[in-house]
Amino acid sequence: MAIAVPRPKLSWSERLYLPAIVGGMAITLNHFKNMLLGRTKVTVQYPEQTLDTKMPDYYRGAPALVRDEDGRVRCVACQLCEFICPPRAIKIEPGEIPSSDR
Template sequence: MAITVPRPNLNWRERMFLPAIAAGLLITLKHFKNMIFRRTKVTMEYPEEKWDSNLPEHYRGAPALVRDTDGRVRCVACQLCEFICPPRAIKIIPGEISKNDRFAKVEKYPEEFDIDMVRCIFCGMCEEVCPEQAIYLRKDYAMTGFTREDMMHHKDKLLEIGGVMHGVVLKWNEKK
Protein backbone atom coordinates (compact mmCIF):
# COMPACT_ATOMS: atom_id res chain seq x y z
CA MET A 1 0.00 0.00 0.00
CA ALA A 2 1.53 3.28 -1.13
CA ILE A 3 1.42 6.47 0.90
CA THR A 4 0.79 9.71 -0.92
CA VAL A 5 2.87 12.60 0.41
CA PRO A 6 1.33 15.99 -0.33
CA ARG A 7 3.65 18.53 -1.97
CA PRO A 8 3.98 21.90 -0.25
CA ASN A 9 2.42 24.84 -2.02
CA LEU A 10 5.22 27.22 -3.04
CA ASN A 11 4.68 30.82 -4.08
CA TRP A 12 6.34 32.19 -7.24
CA ARG A 13 9.46 33.48 -5.38
CA GLU A 14 10.09 30.13 -3.76
CA ARG A 15 9.60 28.34 -7.07
CA MET A 16 12.33 30.43 -8.72
CA PHE A 17 14.87 29.54 -5.97
CA LEU A 18 16.28 33.07 -6.25
CA PRO A 19 16.47 33.75 -2.50
CA ALA A 20 18.45 30.54 -1.93
CA ILE A 21 20.84 31.29 -4.82
CA ALA A 22 21.34 34.88 -3.63
CA ALA A 23 22.06 33.73 -0.06
CA GLY A 24 24.66 31.22 -1.31
CA LEU A 25 26.35 33.85 -3.48
CA LEU A 26 26.42 36.29 -0.57
CA ILE A 27 28.21 33.76 1.64
CA THR A 28 30.71 33.02 -1.15
CA LEU A 29 31.42 36.72 -1.70
CA LYS A 30 31.90 37.25 2.04
CA HIS A 31 34.51 34.46 2.18
CA PHE A 32 36.20 35.82 -0.95
CA LYS A 33 36.38 39.32 0.57
CA ASN A 34 37.88 37.94 3.80
CA MET A 35 40.46 36.00 1.85
CA ILE A 36 41.51 38.97 -0.32
CA PHE A 37 41.66 41.73 2.29
CA ARG A 38 42.71 39.84 5.40
CA ARG A 39 45.32 37.78 3.54
CA THR A 40 44.57 34.69 5.59
CA LYS A 41 46.64 31.72 4.51
CA VAL A 42 44.48 28.77 3.55
CA THR A 43 46.95 26.30 2.09
CA MET A 44 50.42 25.13 3.01
CA GLU A 45 53.18 24.81 0.41
CA TYR A 46 54.09 21.22 1.34
CA PRO A 47 57.66 20.55 0.33
CA GLU A 48 58.87 23.91 1.62
CA GLU A 49 56.61 24.13 4.69
CA LYS A 50 56.00 21.17 6.97
CA TRP A 51 53.85 20.45 9.99
CA ASP A 52 56.82 19.41 12.14
CA SER A 53 56.65 22.32 14.57
CA ASN A 54 52.90 22.88 14.23
CA LEU A 55 51.55 19.38 14.89
CA PRO A 56 48.74 19.16 17.43
CA GLU A 57 49.73 17.78 20.82
CA HIS A 58 47.71 14.56 20.49
CA TYR A 59 48.42 13.92 16.80
CA ARG A 60 48.20 10.22 15.91
CA GLY A 61 50.64 9.11 13.23
CA ALA A 62 52.23 5.83 12.26
CA PRO A 63 52.32 3.03 14.85
CA ALA A 64 55.77 1.78 15.85
CA LEU A 65 57.27 -0.89 18.11
CA VAL A 66 59.93 0.01 20.66
CA ARG A 67 62.77 -1.72 22.48
CA ASP A 68 63.63 -1.15 26.12
CA THR A 69 67.04 0.06 27.32
CA ASP A 70 68.37 -3.54 27.43
CA GLY A 71 67.59 -4.05 23.74
CA ARG A 72 64.62 -6.36 24.34
CA VAL A 73 61.51 -5.90 22.24
CA ARG A 74 58.91 -4.62 24.70
CA CYS A 75 56.12 -6.56 23.00
CA VAL A 76 55.24 -9.81 24.80
CA ALA A 77 52.88 -11.01 22.04
CA CYS A 78 49.75 -10.81 24.20
CA GLN A 79 47.82 -10.00 20.98
CA LEU A 80 45.54 -7.45 22.65
CA CYS A 81 46.34 -4.89 19.96
CA GLU A 82 45.47 -7.44 17.27
CA PHE A 83 42.11 -8.20 18.88
CA ILE A 84 41.14 -4.57 19.49
CA CYS A 85 42.16 -3.21 16.08
CA PRO A 86 38.89 -2.18 14.32
CA PRO A 87 40.08 -2.67 10.71
CA ARG A 88 42.13 -5.79 11.64
CA ALA A 89 45.35 -4.19 10.36
CA ILE A 90 47.64 -5.90 12.91
CA LYS A 91 48.78 -9.50 12.60
CA ILE A 92 50.92 -11.12 15.30
CA ILE A 93 52.38 -14.63 15.35
CA PRO A 94 53.71 -15.35 18.85
CA GLY A 95 56.76 -17.48 19.52
CA GLU A 96 58.17 -18.99 22.72
CA ILE A 97 61.39 -17.74 24.26
CA SER A 98 63.84 -20.53 25.11
CA LYS A 99 64.86 -21.05 28.74
CA ASN A 100 68.49 -20.16 27.98
CA ASP A 101 67.67 -16.70 26.63
CA ARG A 102 68.57 -13.74 28.82
CA PHE A 103 65.01 -12.43 28.38
CA ALA A 104 63.44 -15.68 29.59
CA LYS A 105 61.38 -13.89 32.25
CA VAL A 106 58.64 -13.41 29.64
CA GLU A 107 57.23 -16.50 27.97
CA LYS A 108 56.40 -15.13 24.50
CA TYR A 109 57.76 -12.72 21.95
CA PRO A 110 56.38 -11.66 18.56
CA GLU A 111 57.89 -13.96 15.95
CA GLU A 112 56.06 -11.93 13.31
CA PHE A 113 54.43 -8.54 13.85
CA ASP A 114 52.86 -6.94 10.78
CA ILE A 115 50.82 -3.76 10.43
CA ASP A 116 49.06 -3.06 7.16
CA MET A 117 49.28 0.73 6.91
CA VAL A 118 46.73 0.76 4.09
CA ARG A 119 44.10 -0.66 6.47
CA CYS A 120 45.23 1.20 9.62
CA ILE A 121 42.90 4.04 10.60
CA PHE A 122 45.29 5.54 13.20
CA CYS A 123 42.70 5.33 15.96
CA GLY A 124 45.24 4.69 18.72
CA MET A 125 43.36 1.79 20.31
CA CYS A 126 46.44 -0.45 19.96
CA GLU A 127 48.47 2.09 21.92
CA GLU A 128 45.87 2.37 24.66
CA VAL A 129 45.41 -1.37 25.18
CA CYS A 130 49.10 -2.35 25.23
CA PRO A 131 50.06 -3.37 28.79
CA GLU A 132 53.81 -3.21 28.07
CA GLN A 133 53.74 0.15 26.25
CA ALA A 134 55.41 -1.56 23.31
CA ILE A 135 53.42 0.12 20.55
CA TYR A 136 52.77 3.79 20.22
CA LEU A 137 51.76 6.26 17.53
CA ARG A 138 54.53 8.52 16.29
CA LYS A 139 54.25 12.01 14.86
CA ASP A 140 54.91 10.84 11.28
CA TYR A 141 52.52 12.08 8.63
CA ALA A 142 54.39 11.39 5.39
CA MET A 143 54.05 7.65 4.82
CA THR A 144 54.43 6.72 1.18
CA GLY A 145 54.90 3.62 -0.90
CA PHE A 146 54.59 2.60 -4.53
CA THR A 147 52.90 -0.74 -3.87
CA ARG A 148 50.70 -2.27 -1.20
CA GLU A 149 53.66 -4.38 -0.07
CA ASP A 150 55.58 -1.17 0.66
CA MET A 151 52.81 -0.17 3.06
CA MET A 152 52.99 -3.48 4.94
CA HIS A 153 55.27 -2.73 7.89
CA HIS A 154 56.95 -5.83 9.28
CA LYS A 155 58.53 -6.24 12.71
CA ASP A 156 62.00 -5.08 11.65
CA LYS A 157 60.70 -1.90 10.06
CA LEU A 158 58.43 -1.15 13.03
CA LEU A 159 61.36 -1.56 15.44
CA GLU A 160 63.54 0.65 13.24
CA ILE A 161 60.89 3.37 13.23
CA GLY A 162 60.28 3.09 16.98
CA GLY A 163 63.84 2.83 18.26
CA VAL A 164 64.65 2.60 21.97
CA MET A 165 62.25 4.06 24.52
CA HIS A 166 63.70 5.03 27.88
CA GLY A 167 61.46 4.71 30.92
CA VAL A 168 57.70 4.85 30.75
CA VAL A 169 55.97 6.26 27.69
CA LEU A 170 53.64 9.10 28.67
CA LYS A 171 50.65 8.42 26.49
CA TRP A 172 48.19 10.92 27.89
CA ASN A 173 48.43 14.56 28.80
CA GLU A 174 48.60 14.83 32.58
CA LYS A 175 47.39 18.46 32.54
CA LYS A 176 43.75 17.40 32.14
Protein backbone atom coordinates in the same frame (compact mmCIF):
# COMPACT_ATOMS: atom_id res chain seq x y z
CA MET B 1 0.58 -0.36 -1.04
CA ALA B 2 2.26 3.01 -1.43
CA ILE B 3 1.74 5.86 0.99
CA ALA B 4 1.01 9.24 -0.55
CA VAL B 5 2.99 11.96 1.23
CA PRO B 6 1.62 15.46 0.68
CA ARG B 7 4.20 17.93 -0.52
CA PRO B 8 4.19 21.42 0.99
CA LYS B 9 3.15 24.25 -1.29
CA LEU B 10 6.09 26.45 -2.24
CA SER B 11 5.77 30.19 -2.45
CA TRP B 12 6.54 32.07 -5.65
CA SER B 13 10.02 33.09 -4.44
CA GLU B 14 10.84 29.53 -3.38
CA ARG B 15 9.84 28.17 -6.75
CA LEU B 16 11.91 30.84 -8.48
CA TYR B 17 15.05 29.63 -6.61
CA LEU B 18 16.76 32.97 -7.29
CA PRO B 19 16.94 34.08 -3.61
CA ALA B 20 18.84 30.90 -2.72
CA ILE B 21 21.32 31.47 -5.55
CA VAL B 22 21.85 35.11 -4.54
CA GLY B 23 22.34 34.10 -0.90
CA GLY B 24 24.95 31.49 -1.87
CA MET B 25 26.79 33.98 -4.06
CA ALA B 26 26.81 36.51 -1.19
CA ILE B 27 28.47 33.97 1.09
CA THR B 28 31.03 33.12 -1.60
CA LEU B 29 31.84 36.78 -2.25
CA ASN B 30 32.21 37.39 1.50
CA HIS B 31 34.75 34.54 1.74
CA PHE B 32 36.59 35.91 -1.30
CA LYS B 33 36.69 39.42 0.21
CA ASN B 34 38.07 38.07 3.49
CA MET B 35 40.72 36.13 1.61
CA LEU B 36 41.82 39.20 -0.36
CA LEU B 37 42.03 41.32 2.78
CA GLY B 38 44.12 38.67 4.54
CA ARG B 39 41.62 37.94 7.30
CA THR B 40 41.62 34.18 6.71
CA LYS B 41 44.27 31.64 5.76
CA VAL B 42 43.42 29.79 2.60
CA THR B 43 46.10 27.10 2.43
CA VAL B 44 48.53 25.70 4.96
CA GLN B 45 51.75 24.25 3.52
CA TYR B 46 51.75 21.38 6.00
CA PRO B 47 55.32 20.27 6.60
CA GLU B 48 56.63 23.83 6.73
CA GLN B 49 53.63 25.45 8.44
CA THR B 50 51.27 24.21 11.12
CA LEU B 51 47.87 25.39 12.20
CA ASP B 52 47.81 27.77 15.13
CA THR B 53 44.80 26.02 16.59
CA LYS B 54 44.97 22.92 18.78
CA MET B 55 43.45 19.76 17.38
CA PRO B 56 40.39 18.49 19.26
CA ASP B 57 40.86 15.65 21.73
CA TYR B 58 38.76 13.27 19.63
CA TYR B 59 41.03 13.68 16.57
CA ARG B 60 42.62 10.31 15.88
CA GLY B 61 44.99 11.23 13.05
CA ALA B 62 46.63 8.73 10.77
CA PRO B 63 46.77 5.11 11.86
CA ALA B 64 50.17 4.00 13.11
CA LEU B 65 51.61 0.72 14.31
CA VAL B 66 51.83 1.06 18.09
CA ARG B 67 54.87 -0.38 19.87
CA ASP B 68 55.62 -0.85 23.56
CA GLU B 69 58.70 0.31 25.51
CA ASP B 70 60.77 -2.65 24.29
CA GLY B 71 59.91 -1.99 20.63
CA ARG B 72 57.54 -4.94 20.27
CA VAL B 73 54.39 -4.55 18.19
CA ARG B 74 51.20 -4.09 20.25
CA CYS B 75 48.81 -4.82 17.38
CA VAL B 76 45.90 -7.07 18.36
CA ALA B 77 44.68 -7.51 14.75
CA CYS B 78 41.41 -5.65 15.34
CA GLN B 79 41.41 -4.80 11.60
CA LEU B 80 40.45 -1.18 12.26
CA CYS B 81 43.37 0.03 10.13
CA GLU B 82 42.15 -2.10 7.23
CA PHE B 83 38.60 -0.80 7.65
CA ILE B 84 39.45 2.93 7.71
CA CYS B 85 42.13 2.91 4.97
CA PRO B 86 40.53 4.85 2.05
CA PRO B 87 42.48 3.21 -0.80
CA ARG B 88 42.19 -0.25 0.83
CA ALA B 89 46.01 -0.54 0.80
CA ILE B 90 46.23 -2.31 4.18
CA LYS B 91 45.55 -6.03 4.44
CA ILE B 92 45.66 -7.64 7.91
CA GLU B 93 45.94 -11.36 8.42
CA PRO B 94 45.56 -12.27 12.11
CA GLY B 95 47.94 -14.89 13.43
CA GLU B 96 49.94 -16.04 16.42
CA ILE B 97 52.95 -14.03 17.60
CA PRO B 98 56.14 -16.06 17.99
CA SER B 99 57.02 -16.61 21.65
CA SER B 100 60.39 -14.88 21.18
CA ASP B 101 58.61 -11.60 20.26
CA ARG B 102 56.29 -11.57 23.28
